[in-house]
Amino acid sequence: MVIDTTTTLVMVAVCLAIAVTPAVHAQTQQRRTVTVKHAPIANPGDTSESWSARQNIIESKQYELLLRTNPAFRRARMQKECGGITDSELRQSCLASFDKFKS
Numbered sequence: 001m002v003i004d005t006t007t008t009l010v011m012v013a014v015c016l017a018i019a020v021t022p023a024v025h026a027q028t029q030q031r032r033t034v035t036v037k038h039a040p041i042a043n044p045g046d047t048s049e050s051w052s053a054r055q056n057i058i059e060s061k062q063y064e065l066l067l068r069t070n071p072a073f074r075r076a077r078m079q080k081e082c083g084g085i086t087d088s089e090l091r092q093s094c095l096a097s098f099d100k101f102k103s
Contacts, residue, residue: 064101067098068102074098074102078094078095081094
């Protein structure tokens with residue numbers, strides 16, 4: 001009778017171990033973090049070797065001059081920078097930010 005009780009307890013322990021193992025495995029799978037790495041996205045001239053504060057100021061002034069003097073350029077920049085904004089209030093705010101460049 002002691003053997004029957006021991007055998008029963010061992011069988012219960014084995015069954016519990018088998019039942020718990022998939023649940024523990026599923027929990028560890030749910031907690032995995034996947035990190036996707038890709039190369040940095042850079043445009044020509046963005047590298048530190050070619051960047052200078054002086055060059056940045058010169059290019060900014062050229063950009064602003066184009067915004068002030070070339071309506072087609074200004075419209076193209078407005079479309080590029082504001083065109084993807086779906087919220088009407090934010091889109092109007094974006095478009096209004098170009099008003100200071102009108103001639």
